[in-house]
Amino acid sequence: MTFVLCGVVSVSHYLVVGAVLFTCGVVCMALKRNALGVLMGIELVLNGANINFVAFGSEYLAGDGRSVLGLDGEVMALFVILLAAAEAAVALAITLNFYNNHATVDVDRADDLHG
Amino acid sequence: MAAAQLLPILLGIAWLIPLASFVAILFFGTRMGAHGKGAATVATSAIGASLFLSLVALVAWTMAGHPVPSPHHDEGHASVMKTDAGQSSGSVQPVAFRSPGLSDAEGSHVSGHEEHVSSISYSGDWYTLYASRSLRLSIGWYIDSLTVLMFVVVTFIATCIHIYAAGYMHDELHDVTDSEVQLATGEPLHREGRFHRFFQALSLFCFSMLGIVIAGNLAMVFIFWELVGICSWFLIGFYFERHSASTAANKAFIVNRVGDFGMLIGLMALWGGLGTLHFGDSVNSATDQVEPGLFELVRPAENHHEQQVPDGLVVFAAADQIEKMAAGNPSRSELRREVAAAVPGWREQGYGRWLLFVAGLGIFCGCVGKSAQVPLFVWLPDAMEGPTPVSALVHSATMVAAGVYLVGRFFPVLTPDVLLVIAYTGGVTLFIAATIAITATDIKRVLAYSTVSQLGYMMLALGVGGWVAGLFHLITHAFFKSLLFLCSGSVIHACHTNDMRKMGGLLKVMPYTAWTMLIGCLAIIGAGVPFVLGFSGYYSKDAILAQALLFSRTNPQHSVLYVAVAGGAFITAFYMFRLWFMTFAGSPRDQHVFEHAHESPRVMTAPLVALAVFAVVAGWALPGGLGVESLLEQSRPAGTAEAITTAGILGNITLPAEHESHVGAIHVTATLTAFLTALAGVLLAAAMYLKPLVSPVAVAHAARPIYTFLVHRWYVDELYNVLFVLPTLGVARFISAIDTQVIDRLINSLAWTARQIASVDAWFDRVVVDGIVNVAGSVTWKAGLELKRVQTGNLRQYVMFIVVGTVAIFVLATLLFRTSFAG
Numbered sequence: 001m002t003f004v005l006c007g008v009v010s011v012s013h014y015l016v017v018g019a020v021l022f023t024c025g026v027v028c029m030a031l032k033r034n035a036l037g038v039l040m041g042i043e044l045v046l047n048g049a050n051i052n053f054v055a056f057g058s059e060y061l062a063g064d065g066r067s068v069l070g071l072d073g074e075v076m077a078l079f080v081i082l083l084a085a086a087e088a089a090v091a092l093a094i095t096l097n098f099y100n101n102h103a104t105v106d107v108d109r110a111d112d113l114h115g
Numbered sequence: 116m117a118a119a120q121l122l123p124i125l126l127g128i129a130w131l132i133p134l135a136s137f138v139a140i141l142f143f144g145t146r147m148g149a150h151g152k153g154a155a156t157v158a159t160s161a162i163g164a165s166l167f168l169s170l171v172a173l174v175a176w177t178m179a180g181h182p183v184p185s186p187h188h189d190e191g192h193a194s195v196m197k198t199d200a201g202q203s204s205g206s207v208q209p210v211a212f213r214s215p216g217l218s219d220a221e222g223s224h225v226s227g228h229e230e231h232v233s234s235i236s237y238s239g240d241w242y243t244l245y246a247s248r249s250l251r252l253s254i255g256w257y258i259d260s261l262t263v264l265m266f267v268v269v270t271f272i273a274t275c276i277h278i279y280a281a282g283y284m285h286d287e288l289h290d291v292t293d294s295e296v297q298l299a300t301g302e303p304l305h306r307e308g309r310f311h312r313f314f315q316a317l318s319l320f321c322f323s324m325l326g327i328v329i330a331g332n333l334a335m336v337f338i339f340w341e342l343v344g345i346c347s348w349f350l351i352g353f354y355f356e357r358h359s360a361s362t363a364a365n366k367a368f369i370v371n372r373v374g375d376f377g378m379l380i381g382l383m384a385l386w387g388g389l390g391t392l393h394f395g396d397s398v399n400s401a402t403d404q405v406e407p408g409l410f411e412l413v414r415p416a417e418n419h420h421e422q423q424v425p426d427g428l429v430v431f432a433a434a435d436q437i438e439k440m441a442a443g444n445p446s447r448s449e450l451r452r453e454v455a456a457a458v459p460g461w462r463e464q465g466y467g468r469w470l471l472f473v474a475g476l477g478i479f480c481g482c483v484g485k486s487a488q489v490p491l492f493v494w495l496p497d498a499m500e501g502p503t504p505v506s507a508l509v510h511s512a513t514m515v516a517a518g519v520y521l522v523g524r525f526f527p528v529l530t531p532d533v534l535l536v537i538a539y540t541g542g543v544t545l546f547i548a549a550t551i552a553i554t555a556t557d558i559k560r561v562l563a564y565s566t567v568s569q570l571g572y573m574m575l576a577l578g579v580g581g582w583v584a585g586l587f588h589l590i591t592h593a594f595f596k597s598l599l600f601l602c603s604g605s606v607i608h609a610c611h612t613n614d615m616r617k618m619g620g621l622l623k624v625m626p627y628t629a630w631t632m633l634i635g636c637l638a639i640i641g642a643g644v645p646f647v648l649g650f651s652g653y654y655s656k657d658a659i660l661a662q663a664l665l666f667s668r669t670n671p672q673h674s675v676l677y678v679a680v681a682g683g684a685f686i687t688a689f690y691m692f693r694l695w696f697m698t699f700a701g702s703p704r705d706q707h708v709f710e711h712a713h714e715s716p717r718v719m720t721a722p723l724v725a726l727a728v729f730a731v732v733a734g735w736a737l738p739g740g741l742g743v744e745s746l747l748e749q750s751r752p753a754g755t756a757e758a759i760t761t762a763g764i765l766g767n768i769t770l771p772a773e774h775e776s777h778v779g780a781i782h783v784t785a786t787l788t789a790f791l792t793a794l795a796g797v798l799l800a801a802a803m804y805l806k807p808l809v810s811p812v813a814v815a816h817a818a819r820p821i822y823t824f825l826v827h828r829w830y831v832d833e834l835y836n837v838l839f840v841l842p843t844l845g846v847a848r849f850i851s852a853i854d855t856q857v858i859d860r861l862i863n864s865l866a867w868t869a870r871q872i873a874s875v876d877a878w879f880d881r882v883v884v885d886g887i888v889n890v891a892g893s894v895t896w897k898a899g900l901e902l903k904r905v906q907t908g909n910l911r912q913y914v915m916f917i918v919v920g921t922v923a924i925f926v927l928a929t930l931l932f933r934t935s936f937a938g
Contacts, residue, residue, distance in 0.1 A: 029911070029914045030911055108911065110910060114906055115904060115905065
């Protein structure tokens with residue numbers, strides 16, 4: 001078994017990049033107290049996922065000219081970007097309102113929904 | 116004949132007008148002026164209209180040219196037995212009056228026989244209630260001079276009483292405080308006035324009584340008989356809040372039911388044997404045939420109206436004989452022929468004689484109750500609890516008259532045996548009641564017992580064959596007894612007490628009442644100048660005495676009846692004048708009562724004067740045969756004018772002919788006896804109560820046991836109490852004990868068991884079923900409480916959970932399903 005980064009650039013490399021991005025995003029979400037930071041983490045997670053989609057949908061993964069997974073990864077990536085934009089709009093609106101009510105964007109202060 | 120069509124219409128309307136008044140007051144009574152004041156006007160004008168129609172009917176009767184018998188029956192009259200039967204269903208007017216029955220009957224009867232009899236009657240049906248092969252019930256009429264006279268008497272007296280009552284009952288026009296009723300709080304009862312209700316019941320009473328008088332068959336008589344009973348119950352119990360009044364009303368009603376039970380037996384005997392209850396011949400609307408009535412069946416024309424046991428009763432009684440015949444004889448018509456042939460023989464053997472006896476006795480039983488004869492007379496004195504106008508009506512023209520009237524109406528059917536029973540009942544009654552009246556101190560009770568006594572006279576007269584005498588006395592008595600009662604009402608109205616011991620000297624303050632009452636007293640004792648002129652009672656009482664004397668002459672074994680009549684006349688004179696002297700003469704016994712006494716208003720004295728006039732003249736024989744006596748003579752039942760000797764169940768009885776009592780020695784003896792006994796009674800009363808020659812107290816002391824016996828009214832009430840009331844109460848208590856001790860306990864234990872089972876069930880439900888449900892609920896609740904701590908609301912923590920969870924799932928999945936991932 002060879003080290004994965006030592007071979008030719010293949011799907012695994014893309015997946016590694018996606019995974020790194022995803023992990024960074026999750027960590028960002030989990031550790032940031034600033035709501036905007038959390039939103040940024042979400043973007044990272046989504047983009048990590050996007051890379052995966054694009055990687056699986058790339059041309060040369062389909063050896064016989066047909067998509068291996070049977071779907072177009074780029075289309076899915078576009079949907080995700082769209083969703084991310086919508087989500088960002090709603091989330092920013094929530095954040096703005098939260099700021100209006102609490103004069104802060106610290107998510108630790110937003111615990112009104114505790115049981 | 117015009118009278119045949121006219122009379123049923125006139126009397127029928129006169130009969131129905133009080134019903135209309137009753138209905139009007141029933142529905143609109145409270146709206147008739149203030150406190151129903153107008154009800155008196157309505158009822159009075161209704162009965163006044165009836166009086167007018169009755170008078171027209173009387174005129175029509177006399178104008179119709181009915182043969183007027185001479186008072187002494189010297190020459191014979193052709194018998195005219197006319198029976199007109201008309202049937203018109205559903206209409207009061209006899210539309211189609213069938214003449215064949217009339218002309219045939221007239222033709223055959225007039226030529227048939229010569230008798231000292233003239234009996235004219237009209238009968239027919241207005242409406243058939245029910246008709247089957249064996250029974251025909253209808254609303255019909257039977258009109259003869261007795262009917263017409265009774266109509267006039269009843270409506271006249273009722274009119275006077277209505278006018279009088281409008282004054283007497285004025286207390287009821289506003290709210291009444293009845294001091295005789297103590298409420299639980301100790302205060303006297305305060306109630307609304309019931310003026311209109313009084314007149315409502317009075318109208319119904321008149322309607323019922325007129326219904327009995329006009330009735331064409333026994334079933335109709337029975338209906339109105341019961342209606343009279345219920346009306347008396349209403350009126351005697353008018354002050355029903357008073358315990359004594361409601362008890363008296365119930366007593367009158369229950370005692371009358373005892374008599375009516377006998378009447379029902381009589382009705383069943385007649386119907387079972389004869390299949391008809393009609394008095395006269397009537398047309399059956401279904402078959403258009405003239406069916407013979409009771410009178411024709413018992414006294415058939417072809418038998419010269421002589422009484423015989425009807426075929427129906429003979430066949431009814433000879434059922435066992437017929438069964439024997441039928442045993443070997445299949446043909447129906449043959450059997451019928453054979454039975455018909457055997458009937459005269461059976462009649463000779465006495466078959467059916469007992470049935471006729473029982474039928475007559477049963478009907479008489481009803482009359483004993485209504486007319487207050489021994490042993491059912493106890494209700495009448497108690498009926499004094501009603502307002503005085505009611506007493507006057509009950510005692511003169513309606514209730515008690517109904518019994519005597521029915522005996523008179525039913526006379527042709529009564530056998531000599533029944534008549535003997537009637538005579539003895541009357542005799543015993545008149546004696547007992549007269550003796551009780553001697554010691555009574557309540558002014559109304561004296562009059563009540565005198566009524567019972569006079570009714571005894573009437574019954575006795577009918578029983579000894581004095582048909583005219585008895586009914587004549589019924590009519591004259593109606594006038595003077597209503598007069599006496601209204602006078603006593605006037606006295607009570609003035610003194611506010613019934614007790615004669617508190618009265619005295621009232622002649623000065625109440626002249627109208629006193630003098631009219633004196634006329635009443637003279638009339639009831641039969642005062643008069645012998646052989647010249649007298650009060651109405653003089654004629655009727657003499658007729659009774661003469662008939663009783665004649666009867667005891669022809670039947671020496673029954674001469675005790677004459678002694679009762681003569682002795683009764685003496686006692687009557689004594690207690691009536693005792694009453695008058697104690698009330699009006701002498702000096703006042705109670706100064707307080709005397710000072711408050713006053714003459715009654717004119718609305719009350721006017722009827723007194725009107726009645727007083729009739730109490731004087733009712734017995735007079737007017738020229739042209741217009742007297743009551745000769746009018747009654749026109750309707751003497753066919754076949755009763757001759758003396759008849761029969762060997763009856765109760766031995767040989769000779770029923771003397773009534774006209775024989777009018778002649779010679781009998782008449783003179785009777786008149787003198789009546790005069791002397793009455794005179795003796797008046798003198799004795801005067802000696803004891805007017806001039807204190809004999810002290811009543813001393814007499815009472817000297818004859819202590821007798822006095823106590825009479826004060827306690829022969830202990831009859833006590834006897835009935837022991838014989839009937841106490842055993843009934845005992846049985847009732849026993850049954851009630853069974854009810855409470857056995858049945859109630861059984862039910863209670865059942866209920867207790869059910870309760871126990873139910874409580875076990877409830878425990879199971881509470882503990883087990885509810886427990887399971889509650890445990891499930893509380894577990895969920897507690898889990899929720901614990902789990903809610905997970906929800907911290909911290910966003911970053913959630914993210915951490917997601918991440919850690921995802922990783923954990925991934926690791927677990929990798930470990931568990933290594934093969935599938937490892938490829």
